[in-house]
Amino acid sequence: MPSLSRYTKIIGHRPELFAPTRHVALRRQNHRTQSSYTVKHYLTRPVPRTVHCPDVRVLLPSDAQRRTIYALATPPGKGGVAVIRVSGPDALGVYSRIVRPWRNTHSTVTNVKLLEGKCMSPEPRKMVRCAVIDPVSGEELDDGLAVFFRGPQSFTTEDVLELHMHSGRAVVSSVLNALARLSQAPPGFSSQARSAVESETRPMMLRPAERGEFTRRAFQGGRLDLTQAEALRDLIDADTEAQRRLALRAARGSTRERFEKMRAEIIRAMAMIEALIDFGEGEDIEEGVYDRAIELVKQLHDTISGHLKDSRRGEILRSGLRLAIFGPPNAGKSSLLNFLAGREAAIVTPVPGTTRDVLELTLDIGGLAVVVADTAGLRKTDDVVERIGVERARERVGDSDISLCVLSLPEVATGAGVRLPDQVKELVGPSTYVLLNKIDLSVPEEIRAAKNALSSCAGLWTVSLSTGEGLEDFLSSFGLLINERFAMDGREEPLVTNARHRTQLEAAREFLDAFLATEDVVVAAEELRYAANAVGKVTGAIDVEDVLDVVFEEFCIGK
Ligand SMILES: Nc1nc2c(ncn2[C@@H]2O[C@H](COP(=O)(O)OP(=O)(O)OP(=O)(O)O)[C@@H](O)[C@H]2O)c(=O)[nH]1
Ligand SMILES: [K+]
Numbered sequence: 001m002p003s004l005s006r007y008t009k010i011i012g013h014r015p016e017l018f019a020p021t022r023h024v025a026l027r028r029q030n031h032r033t034q035s036s037y038t039v040k041h042y043l044t045r046p047v048p049r050t051v052h053c054p055d056v057r058v059l060l061p062s063d064a065q066r067r068t069i070y071a072l073a074t075p076p077g078k079g080g081v082a083v084i085r086v087s088g089p090d091a092l093g094v095y096s097r098i099v100r101p102w103r104n105t106h107s108t109v110t111n112v113k114l115l116e117g118k119c120m121s122p123e124p125r126k127m128v129r130c131a132v133i134d135p136v137s138g139e140e141l142d143d144g145l146a147v148f149f150r151g152p153q154s155f156t157t158e159d160v161l162e163l164h165m166h167s168g169r170a171v172v173s174s175v176l177n178a179l180a181r182l183s184q185a186p187p188g189f190s191s192q193a194r195s196a197v198e199s200e201t202r203p204m205m206l207r208p209a210e211r212g213e214f215t216r217r218a219f220q221g222g223r224l225d226l227t228q229a230e231a232l233r234d235l236i237d238a239d240t241e242a243q244r245r246l247a248l249r250a251a252r253g254s255t256r257e258r259f260e261k262m263r264a265e266i267i268r269a270m271a272m273i274e275a276l277i278d279f280g281e282g283e284d285i286e287e288g289v290y291d292r293a294i295e296l297v298k299q300l301h302d303t304i305s306g307h308l309k310d311s312r313r314g315e316i317l318r319s320g321l322r323l324a325i326f327g328p329p330n331a332g333k334s335s336l337l338n339f340l341a342g343r344e345a346a347i348v349t350p351v352p353g354t355t356r357d358v359l360e361l362t363l364d365i366g367g368l369a370v371v372v373a374d375t376a377g378l379r380k381t382d383d384v385v386e387r388i389g390v391e392r393a394r395e396r397v398g399d400s401d402i403s404l405c406v407l408s409l410p411e412v413a414t415g416a417g418v419r420l421p422d423q424v425k426e427l428v429g430p431s432t433y434v435l436l437n438k439i440d441l442s443v444p445e446e447i448r449a450a451k452n453a454l455s456s457c458a459g460l461w462t463v464s465l466s467t468g469e470g471l472e473d474f475l476s477s478f479g480l481l482i483n484e485r486f487a488m489d490g491r492e493e494p495l496v497t498n499a500r501h502r503t504q505l506e507a508a509r510e511f512l513d514a515f516l517a518t519e520d521v522v523v524a525a526e527e528l529r530y531a532a533n534a535v536g537k538v539t540g541a542i543d544v545e546d547v548l549d550v551v552f553e554e555f556c557i558g559k
């Protein structure tokens, strides 16, 4: 009989071995204790069949083992360098077919065989000056640099070839065409010539890569977990410092570690319960194991709840803080958007009701990505189009992380304070920021009275978007405020950075809830298994075929 710590180890490392033997354990258990469950009850619960760990992941003969993929890894167009990436079992073959020592290259058809004979055998990770030739005609396509990575010491864990060419449409397409032709039996050779170069001209299994396929292979090869793959995508998409920092840390595995630790804790609790089921408390297992498991799960539950409550801080850092600008017509909302954007993004006119639809821009405010939405002025109107705009404005305010109400001071000032239109008033709450605009048209007493009347809101500034007065002060203090609320400086790094993580953590928390609610040890163990699976899906530690497409389709080709 394994000791509890040994037991934890077995399940922790190879839970997939554990699942199929459970009913045996249960039958044995049935006649040894007086617990209330039955084997039938257990067997009717859906048992996840695909639980496994990264270290025992079994890859069936896959497309990746047969097919070599290629793609342009840099943005298309004219530029200094274009990188073409080739990954898969034929990468070395590609090297020998199209890469030639730079000095020895000749561009005539008759030299093909000669050149075939002189193919280079690359030293891994060493960049060499080379010529790239057409594998069929032997014509030189470009000269540049080539580097070969011997799998698994490569990004994808497969053999990888990178060709650094001149970035021009014709160069890139000629090299891509050459790669495409390697998959076909080469035309133009006589049968004699063909047999002479038989081994060299065997058609290769090459095809263009799909979105994110290089990274997907890196994941399948165990180089990255899913959070790291997502982080690479985020790093490419990062617009602000905060996004870059967050993505870089996650790419290095910080998110992976935290989720893995969480899963290990759940599995530890599960092992306690499983041991209890199999051997019974007091007999072989020490007293109080169940209570310890409950304690552990409660702590985990708190941790997960803490991360889920984190005011979407991670998601905000990653995909931007949603800010809605709202207010009465003509208050200067679109003028504010243009000021923040530094360009005439929105139409500004003296006509009230100019903005109809929601206009959205992603801007860098105080180092934070902010998705700023300009909305239609809120008022009662008979205009059908404007009414829809007003409705959308209200929805946008509701959906936003923060809202900023723009008011025209001369419009709302009453002398002794302010009066807001009903439509606006109902959207102003304690968390609303207020920008009092058009102070160039107001007298100081009016400004002071209005400021007093609005002193209870989350933030208040007085500006003129026409003269620029107060704008610098507004921008810096608003930037500071949102940074304090949402950025990660000096705080624990947010764990939940996208909706996929949130969904899985929510699911895990529900299973932990169910664990804490049940009296039945078998159900309890099962709930923990589901919880561990939910967390495992975040990193990809357990079967994730269903989420792979979702994760990788947001990538670009060549990554
Ligand atoms: N005097 C003065 N005029 C301003 C100021 N800010 C904006 N305006 C003018 O006010 C008018 C309305 O500005 P917009 O930015 O279109 O206002 P809006 O809130 O987007 O209006 P709607 O889209 O119609 O709801 C324009 O003519 C602006 O030039 C300001 O600080 N002072
Ligand atoms: K307007």
Ligand SMILES: [Mg+2]
Binding pocket: 333, 334, 335, 346, 347, 348, 354, 355, 374, 375, 377
């Ligand atoms: Mg407008």
